[in-house]
Amino acid sequence: SRSYNITLLPGDGIGPEVVSVAKDVLSVAGAKEGVELRFREMLMGGAALDAVGVPLPDETLAAARASDAILLGAIGGYKWDSNEKHLKPETGLLNIRAGLGVFANLRPATVLPQLVDASTLKKEVVEGVDIMVVRELTGGIYFGQPRGFGTNDKGEEIGFNTEIYSVSEIDRIARVAFEVARKRGGKLCSVDKANVLEASMLWRKRVTAIASEFPDVELSHMYVDNASMQLVWNPKQFDTIVTNNSYGDMLSDEASMITGSIGMLPSASVGESGPGLFEPIHGSAPDIAGQDKANPLATILSAAMLLKYGLGAENAAKRIETAVTETLDSGFRTGDIYSPGTLLCICCQANNKTFVH
Amino acid sequence: SRSYNITLLPGDGIGPEVVSVAKDVLSVAGAKEGVELRFREMLMGGAALDAVGVPLPDETLAAARASDAILLGAIGGYKWDSNEKHLKPETGLLNIRAGLGVFANLRPATVLPQLVDASTLKKEVVEGVDIMVVRELTGGIYFGQPRGFGTNDKGEEIGFNTEIYSVSEIDRIARVAFEVARKRGGKLCSVDKANVLEASMLWRKRVTAIASEFPDVELSHMYVDNASMQLVWNPKQFDTIVTNNSYGDMLSDEASMITGSIGMLPSASVGESGPGLFEPIHGSAPDIAGQDKANPLATILSAAMLLKYGLGAENAAKRIETAVTETLDSGFRTGDIYSPGTLLCICCQANNKTFVH
Numbered sequence: 001s002r003s004y005n006i007t008l009l010p011g012d013g014i015g016p017e018v019v020s021v022a023k024d025v026l027s028v029a030g031a032k033e034g035v036e037l038r039f040r041e042m043l044m045g046g047a048a049l050d051a052v053g054v055p056l057p058d059e060t061l062a063a064a065r066a067s068d069a070i071l072l073g074a075i076g077g078y079k080w081d082s083n084e085k086h087l088k089p090e091t092g093l094l095n096i097r098a099g100l101g102v103f104a105n106l107r108p109a110t111v112l113p114q115l116v117d118a119s120t121l122k123k124e125v126v127e128g129v130d131i132m133v134v135r136e137l138t139g140g141i142y143f144g145q146p147r148g149f150g151t152n153d154k155g156e157e158i159g160f161n162t163e164i165y166s167v168s169e170i171d172r173i174a175r176v177a178f179e180v181a182r183k184r185g186g187k188l189c190s191v192d193k194a195n196v197l198e199a200s201m202l203w204r205k206r207v208t209a210i211a212s213e214f215p216d217v218e219l220s221h222m223y224v225d226n227a228s229m230q231l232v233w234n235p236k237q238f239d240t241i242v243t244n245n246s247y248g249d250m251l252s253d254e255a256s257m258i259t260g261s262i263g264m265l266p267s268a269s270v271g272e273s274g275p276g277l278f279e280p281i282h283g284s285a286p287d288i289a290g291q292d293k294a295n296p297l298a299t300i301l302s303a304a305m306l307l308k309y310g311l312g313a314e315n316a317a318k319r320i321e322t323a324v325t326e327t328l329d330s331g332f333r334t335g336d337i338y339s340p341g342t343l344l345c346i347c348c349q350a351n352n353k354t355f356v357h
Numbered sequence: 358s359r360s361y362n363i364t365l366l367p368g369d370g371i372g373p374e375v376v377s378v379a380k381d382v383l384s385v386a387g388a389k390e391g392v393e394l395r396f397r398e399m400l401m402g403g404a405a406l407d408a409v410g411v412p413l414p415d416e417t418l419a420a421a422r423a424s425d426a427i428l429l430g431a432i433g434g435y436k437w438d439s440n441e442k443h444l445k446p447e448t449g450l451l452n453i454r455a456g457l458g459v460f461a462n463l464r465p466a467t468v469l470p471q472l473v474d475a476s477t478l479k480k481e482v483v484e485g486v487d488i489m490v491v492r493e494l495t496g497g498i499y500f501g502q503p504r505g506f507g508t509n510d511k512g513e514e515i516g517f518n519t520e521i522y523s524v525s526e527i528d529r530i531a532r533v534a535f536e537v538a539r540k541r542g543g544k545l546c547s548v549d550k551a552n553v554l555e556a557s558m559l560w561r562k563r564v565t566a567i568a569s570e571f572p573d574v575e576l577s578h579m580y581v582d583n584a585s586m587q588l589v590w591n592p593k594q595f596d597t598i599v600t601n602n603s604y605g606d607m608l609s610d611e612a613s614m615i616t617g618s619i620g621m622l623p624s625a626s627v628g629e630s631g632p633g634l635f636e637p638i639h640g641s642a643p644d645i646a647g648q649d650k651a652n653p654l655a656t657i658l659s660a661a662m663l664l665k666y667g668l669g670a671e672n673a674a675k676r677i678e679t680a681v682t683e684t685l686d687s688g689f690r691t692g693d694i695y696s697p698g699t700l701l702c703i704c705c706q707a708n709n710k711t712f713v714h
């Protein structure tokens with residue numbers, strides 16, 4: 001039987017409760033397929049700040065690097081919002097992404113048939129939406145140098161950041177996106193602001209160049225302002241989207257909200273080699289933390305992505321996906337996806353476990 | 358009788374046809390209120406590139422500066438999309454904004470009762486939505502230096518831009534936004550990415566500082582990824598939004614699409630002093646140009662904003678707004694807002710004129 005080491009990073013807010021459920025689900029699904037999983041829980045985010053004074057302790061990064069895959073809950077909360085930059089939970093998240101070199105963030109936005117009514121968009125607009133946003137995750141304005149505060153020539157304080165991409169950074173994320181598109185609907189839409197920004201002009205040029213390696217994938221380009229509209233107007237036109245770190249942050253959240261199932265959506269962050277990082281796309285939701293109200297399905301589905309993309313354990317992943325479908329088919333819901341006629345199941349954690357069979 | 362000089366910049370695609378209608382509407386509405394308008398049409402965008410080889414001829418900027426207000430149609434088109442930066446129609450637009458110093462871009466996103474069904478969002482979600490996005494327009498990553506192409510230390514080509522804001526740039530747009538919010542619902546939401554970017558941290562700090570001058574306005578802060586979701590989830594929570602140039606580009610387009618009435622929405626760009634720039638938020642739509650299919654109402658409503666904010670001619674502005682309402686009430690529609698039971702009126706331009714009485 002195969003055996004793997006999984007780093008768990010529960011983090012803040014609802015992070016610990018959803019990771020704890022997903023861990024149990026992972027164990028059960030793995031065991032049934034002869035995949036043994038050993039878990040090690042490490043500190044990150046606000047939890048790490050409170051315990052040891054930094055958002056990403058060295059031991060956490062080292063343990064994550066040495067493991068086979070990482071499952072993260074969520075980080076952040078009002079409590080740390082006015083911390084200085086190096087003491088923000090978010091800085092821990094950015095540092096672990098960079099430290100693991102996970103430059104490709106895959107964010108599916110899928111409308112599950114059972115949840116089509118949860119969207120604020122009309123049924124005919126969202127039914128069948130199945131978008132994959134491939135977001136560049138370790139470059140661009142999130143990491144570009146120079147950055148910081150200073151004084152301009154009028155003696156005024158300024159704040160600045162650098163949006164920057166190199167050819168190799170664009171090429172590698174483009175290749176991942178074309179590969180993903182090839183396995184999906186065969187359509188890739190690259191989103192940029194090449195009518196204004198040089199960083200986007202280079203982005204467009206390189207994505208266009210890489211396209212010649214993937215003649216079977218249909219490439220289109222869209223400006224980011226238009227993309228943010230088209231997602232609302234006709235989300236079904238999209239198959240796979242590739243974009244930079246900052247636009248990916250916004251567009252993937254917008255796309256997920258369009259499905260109405262933000263509490264349902266997982267993500268995978270992967271690099272050239274080394275362990276991948278798997279996390280729900282929702283945040284730490286401090287307002288409902290500890291009340292057993294959080295929807296654990298996004299983390300459970302992230303665990304499925306971990307099995308599939310991180311460990312190549314497709315059968316175990318399939319078991320989890322089926323369990324989620326059956327849980328929903330049985331009518332169990334958390335508050336965020338509740339609709340009349342379904343069962344509001346605060347103890348949904350337990351039920352999700354039951355359905356892994 | 359008062360008399361004013363108006364610069365018309367028809368631009369590209371559907372620009373000339375919608376500006377031509379709005380010009381007639383302006384004349385009629387002005388005349389009825391004793392406001393005489395003299396028009397001068399100038400070249401800009403792709404039209405200027407084709408005619409004289411630059412996207413913003415010096416004479417155009419000079420004429421615009423010397424006039425009392427500017428009405429712009431739209432610029433850009435596939436034809437010029439692969440031009441070098443200094444030969445892009447968009448560069449002309451950025452240069453006229455900078456040249457006029459119009460740092461505050463007001464973009465209303467309103468759901469008109471007659472058009473509530475045009476939205477892809479459910480009626481109960483969009484009914485009554487009335488958002489004003491105040492976008493910073495002459496700073497940030499659109500204009501920040503350094504920018505360009507270069508080589509990194511690995512010898513690779515790079516593309517880069519600088520997101521940068523100074524205290525005075527933030528303070529002046531914040532003051533405009535607080536003033537706007539004060540005259541509306543009294544709520545201002547400032548959108549940034551202060552959990553990651555230094556430019557946003559300074560933004561949040563200064564907006565918070567300026568709030569003390571406006572104790573009657575309720576200020577909140579939201580991260581941009583969350584804002585892009587919240588606009589889809591519950592747009593009615595927003596009254597006035599203030600944000601930077603890049604986020605404003607996306608969020609105002611997203612907000613306008615949520616109303617379903619993108620062919621209906623005007624915008625005003627104003628500075629400390631000097632003439633304002635008024636334009637529809639929609640683009641040049643080259644695909645339908647010259648077919649008399651374009652919805653002229655966004656430009657007509659921009660003309661109303663020109664009268665109101667640009668010339669202080671509130672009564673003339675009111676006439677136009679009433680004419681638009683009556684045109685819609687009479688059932689006239691263009692293709693973009695057509696729904697069964699309304700009249701698809703290709704010759705709608707003429708009708709809109711008729712209704713200014």
Ligand SMILES: CC(C)[C@H](C(=O)O)[C@@H](O)C(=O)O
Pocket residue numbers: 076090093094249552553582
């Ligand atoms: C918490 C924040 C730093 C992060 C990001 O912007 O990348 C989050 O919004 C996300 O999308 O994972």
Ligand SMILES: CC(C)[C@H](C(=O)O)[C@@H](O)C(=O)O
Pocket residue numbers: 195196225433447450451606
């Ligand atoms: C055409 C483009 C340069 C422009 C912008 O990004 O500002 C447009 O999208 C807008 O919003 O007015």
